[in-house]
Amino acid sequence: MIEIQNLSFGYAKNKPVFKNLNLSLKAGNIYGLLGENGSGKSSLMKIMAGLLFPQEGSCVVEGYRAQHREPGFLREMFFLPEEFHVSDLPLKDFVRTNAPFYPNFSQEQFQLYLKEFNIAEAENLSKLSYGQKKKVLIAFGIATNTHLLIMDEPTNGLDIPSKSQFRKVIASAIDENRVIIISTHQVRDLSGLIDPIIVIDQQEIIFNELLDDVSEKLSFRLLTKITEEDKVLYSEHSLKGTAAVLENTTGDFTKVDLELLFNAVLANKGRIREIFSDKKVAEDFQGE
Amino acid sequence: MNNLLDFNRLGLLIKKQWIEQRKTYLISAGALVAILGIMFFFTLFFSRNVTLEGQTFQMFLFIISFMISGTINTSRMLKSLSERTESISFLLLPASHLEKFLCSMFYSIFVYGIVFLMAFYLVDFVAVTIYNFQNHANVSLINFLGGPSSSGKVFLKGLSLALLIHAFGLWGSVFFKNRTFIKTMFLGFVAAVVFGLISQGLGFAVFGQSATIDAFRSVTLGGTDIREPLKIELPSGLGEILQYFVWTVVTIGLWVAGYFGLKEREIV
Numbered sequence A: 001m002i003e004i005q006n007l008s009f010g011y012a013k014n015k016p017v018f019k020n021l022n023l024s025l026k027a028g029n030i031y032g033l034l035g036e037n038g039s040g041k042s043s044l045m046k047i048m049a050g051l052l053f054p055q056e057g058s059c060v061v062e063g064y065r066a067q068h069r070e071p072g073f074l075r076e077m078f079f080l081p082e083e084f085h086v087s088d089l090p091l092k093d094f095v096r097t098n099a100p101f102y103p104n105f106s107q108e109q110f111q112l113y114l115k116e117f118n119i120a121e122a123e124n125l126s127k128l129s130y131g132q133k134k135k136v137l138i139a140f141g142i143a144t145n146t147h148l149l150i151m152d153e154p155t156n157g158l159d160i161p162s163k164s165q166f167r168k169v170i171a172s173a174i175d176e177n178r179v180i181i182i183s184t185h186q187v188r189d190l191s192g193l194i195d196p197i198i199v200i201d202q203q204e205i206i207f208n209e210l211l212d213d214v215s216e217k218l219s220f221r222l223l224t225k226i227t228e229e230d231k232v233l234y235s236e237h238s239l240k241g242t243a244a245v246l247e248n249t250t251g252d253f254t255k256v257d258l259e260l261l262f263n264a265v266l267a268n269k270g271r272i273r274e275i276f277s278d279k280k281v282a283e284d285f286q287g288e
Numbered sequence B: 001m002n003n004l005l006d007f008n009r010l011g012l013l014i015k016k017q018w019i020e021q022r023k024t025y026l027i028s029a030g031a032l033v034a035i036l037g038i039m040f041f042f043t044l045f046f047s048r049n050v051t052l053e054g055q056t057f058q059m060f061l062f063i064i065s066f067m068i069s070g071t072i073n074t075s076r077m078l079k080s081l082s083e084r085t086e087s088i089s090f091l092l093l094p095a096s097h098l099e100k101f102l103c104s105m106f107y108s109i110f111v112y113g114i115v116f117l118m119a120f121y122l123v124d125f126v127a128v129t130i131y132n133f134q135n136h137a138n139v140s141l142i143n144f145l146g147g148p149s150s151s152g153k154v155f156l157k158g159l160s161l162a163l164l165i166h167a168f169g170l171w172g173s174v175f176f177k178n179r180t181f182i183k184t185m186f187l188g189f190v191a192a193v194v195f196g197l198i199s200q201g202l203g204f205a206v207f208g209q210s211a212t213i214d215a216f217r218s219v220t221l222g223g224t225d226i227r228e229p230l231k232i233e234l235p236s237g238l239g240e241i242l243q244y245f246v247w248t249v250v251t252i253g254l255w256v257a258g259y260f261g262l263k264e265r266e267i268v
Helices: A041-049 A091-101 A107-116 A130-143 A160-173 A211-217 A258-267 A269-287 B007-046 B053-076 B084-092 B097-135 B149-175 B180-207 B238-263
Strands: A002-012 A015-025 A029-035 A056-061 A077-080 A148-152 A179-183 A197-201 A204-209 A218-223 A232-238 A241-247 B212-214 B218-221 B230-233
Touching (some): A107 A130, A130 A148, A130 A160, A197 A258, A204 A211, A232 A258, A258 A269, B007 B053, B007 B097, B053 B097, B053 B180, B097 B149, B149 B180, B180 B218
Parallel strands (some): A029 A179
Antiparallel strands (some): A002 A015, A002 A056, A218 A241, B212 B218
C-alpha cells in the first residue's frame, strides 16, 4: 500500500529530519505513529499525504508518487491535520461540496458516525466548537472510504466520551483494503486500537512491531521490588509500586501498556532492537 | 482516469467555490456598484469642470475603477494558499492542479469581468440618464466595440494591463506564503521601477546620454552638438503590436509560472 524507500527529508540543508528512511505499510492495519515532539511524525504524515516532498528517495502510495498529488491518489487518501480548516457552511453544504470528489463516500455511514458523535445534521459548521468540528471531519474522513486515512493527533481537543466514541468508530472503519495511520502524543487514548506500533526517533524508525510480538517478547508488570533476576528494560515509580517493562523470559502474555512501551523504546532502544531482531532471525531460521 | 483535466471535476470545483464564496462574491459585487456610484456621482455632480460629453470621463472612470478593483480581485485569487490550514484542504482536494488553477482563472477573470461590466454599465446608465435629463443632453453609454476607435484601443489596453496585473497577482499568491497581497504589490512596484531603470539605462548605453526614449515607439537622438535632432521611429502600429506582444508574453509566462508554483507548493 505505502512504500517509502531511502527517503531523506529536512527543512534545512544541515538539519535532516529523516535520512534513508525505509518503511512499508500494509492494508488492513491501524498504524500508531509515536514519537517525541519534533521527532518528525507530522512531517512523515505530510510526506505520505503529498504536502511535503522528499529530498531523496520516494514515497509511493498504491502506485502513485504522493508528491505529485494526482486526483487518482487524492481520491483514495484523506488527511486530517492537527490544525484544520472547515468552511463556514451548513453541514449539508459541506457534504454537498466535498463528498462528490470521493467516489466511495457513503452518506449513510456519515450520518451514522455523526449520530455516534452526537452531532446534529442541521448544524452550521461555523457554530460548532473545535472538538465538534474535528468530529465532523473524522466522520467525513472515515465515510469517504478512502484506502488511506491519515490522522495527526486526532484525539487532541476531544472530550473524554468523544475519545471512546472515536476508538469505537475507527475500530469499525478498518477493513482489508484500508490503511489507517494515527499519530499521537496521548498513547493511552489509542490503547487497544493501534497495531502495529511505529516509533520515530532521531531521523529514523527505531521500532515497528505488532502488539502480539510485543507481548511475546516483553512483559509489562507492576513490581513491589525489583530483583537482580528481573531483566528490566524500563521502570517508573507509581503510587501502586514500580511499573516496569521486562524481557519476557517466562512466556506469559501481559497486556501491553503503550506509554510504558514507548518510554522503554526511547530509554533502551539498543537492547529493544536486539530483542526484536533476535525474534526476526529466529523467524527467518524457522522459515528456511 | 484522467489525472490532468476532467471537466466533471472542474465543474464540481466551480460549484464548490460558488457555494463556499457566494456570500463574499455578492457582497463584493454590491460594494463594487456602491464604489462606482460614489466615484461617478461625486465627481460628476460636485465638480463643475467634469462633463459626460465625449465619453472621456466615462472612459477615465472605467480604466481607473477596472484597475483598482482588478488589483483587489487578484488579491483574493487562490486566497486559500495564504493560510496554512486552508491550503492543506485546498491542495488535498481530489482535483488536479490544472483544474484548481482553471477554477481560479474562471472566477478571477471570466466571472469578475462580467460582474465588473454589469456593475459599471448599471452605474453608467443611471449617471447618463440623470445627466441627460438635467442638461437636456444626448450622451450615450460608453461603447467599446462600436464607439469611437480610441475607446476600443483604450479598452484593449486596459484589458491587457488588467490581465497582466491578474497574472502577477496569481503568481504572487502562489509564490508568497503569507502577506501575499502586500508582498506582491511591493514586488510589482519594485519590478516596474527596475524595468524602467534598466530599459532607460540600456537605451542610454546604446544611444548615448542625450537620447530621449519613448518605450516601444521611438528614440530621439539629439544634443547641443547636433542642430537637427534625429528621431528613429517604429512604423505606425508596430510599436503598439510590440507592446502588446511583450505584455502577452509576460502575462502568459506569469500564469505558467503560477501553475508550476502551485504544483510545487509544499505545506510546512
